[in-house]
Every structure is written in structure tokens, then in C-alpha cells.
Amino acid sequence: xxxxxxxxxxxxxxxxxxxxxxxxxxxxxxxxxxxxxxxxxxxxxxxxxxxxxxxxxxxxxxxxxxxxxxxxxxxxxxxxxxxxxxxxxxxxxxxxxxxxxxxxxxxxxxxxxxxxxxxxxxxxxxxxxxxxxxxxxxxxxxxxxxxxxxxxxxxxxxxxxxxx
Numbered sequence: 001x002x003x004x005x006x007x008x009x010x011x012x013x014x015x016x017x018x019x020x021x022x023x024x025x026x027x028x029x030x031x032x033x034x035x036x037x038x039x040x041x042x043x044x045x046x047x048x049x050x051x052x053x054x055x056x057x058x059x060x061x062x063x064x065x066x067x068x069x070x071x072x073x074x075x076x077x078x079x080x081x082x083x084x085x086x087x088x089x090x091x092x093x094x095x096x097x098x099x100x101x102x103x104x105x106x107x108x109x110x111x112x113x114x115x116x117x118x119x120x121x122x123x124x125x126x127x128x129x130x131x132x133x134x135x136x137x138x139x140x141x142x143x144x145x146x147x148x149x150x151x152x153x154x155x156x157x158x159x160x161x162x163x164x
């Protein structure tokens with residue numbers, strides 16, 4: 001079995017899971033955002049092919065799907081790393097040094113916001129607010145929350161947790 005056929009089987013399985021999710025919706029009208037959330041959780045991002053698939057399954061123009069994907073900052077059309085890092089840049093986090101923490105992540109990983117490391121392990125995003133102001137500054141790695149991150153050593157420790 002070649003790698004290409006492995007990738008095709010994986011993609012077909014993901015499309016089947018998404019199709020099942022859509023088919024089980026009690027009402028398809030107004031379900032675009034929830035379907036896009038599901039698609040992104042399955043695929044990791046929303047490439048053009050997935051947007052076309054969603055549009056066809058929901059009987060929604062692809063231009064409308066693209067409009068929603070490009071409008072909401074949660075959605076991405078760029079693949080994220082295996083361990084997506086998000087630094088909160090909301091007011092509480094920012095005044096407590098989130099910009100400096102973000103700079104350390106960028107320096108340590110050698111990438112900018114919106115980019116993924118060459119090995120595909122890490123990507124960095126800046127979020128507007130994660131709603132955990134009491135823990136400011138806040139960093140998310142996937143769904144794991146790290147609060148009160150204030151030093152370069154803490155950033156390095158977070159990265160080392162995900163090195164394989």
C-alpha cells in the first residue's frame with residue numbers, strides 16, 4: 001500500500017464521518033457553522049475541497065461557505081501543526097505581557113503567527129480573547145490551557161512537553 005493510497009483512505013474516512021454528521025442533522029438550514037466546526041475538527045483546517053463538499057451537502061453556494069470561513073477567525077484554510085499553539089492577545093493578557101510571550105514562541109520555533117514549523121509539529125496563532133482573564137497571560141496548546149505564563153523558561157518548558 002503506497003502512502004498516497006493511505007492518504008486517500010484517510011481522506012475518504014474523514015469525508016464519510018463528515019457526511020454522516022451532516023446526514024444526522026435534524027435540520028440542515030442554518031447548520032453551516034456547526035458543520036464547518038465539525039469539518040475543521042476532522043480535517044484540521046478547511047481547504048477548498050472540504051468547503052465545496054460542505055456546500056454541496058448543505059445545498060449552499062460555495063461562495064457563502066467561503067464567506068463564513070474567511071469571516072470568522074476561528075476557521076482556517078491553512079493546515080495547523082500537530083500541536084497548535086494559540087496565545088491570547090486580549091486586553092488582560094496583553095497588559096500582562098502576552099506580546100512578549102508570543103515573541104518567545106516565535107523565536108523558539110522559528111515561525112511567525114499563522115505559520116507551521118517545517119516538521120508539522122507546531123503552529124502559532126494569536127487569539128483575541130479566550131475568556132480566562134484571571135489566568136492572564138494565557139496560552140493554549142490544542143485544548144490544554146496554560147495560565148500565568150510570564151517567562152521564556154516557561155515557554156521552553158511548554159514546547160518541550162510536545163517534542164517527540
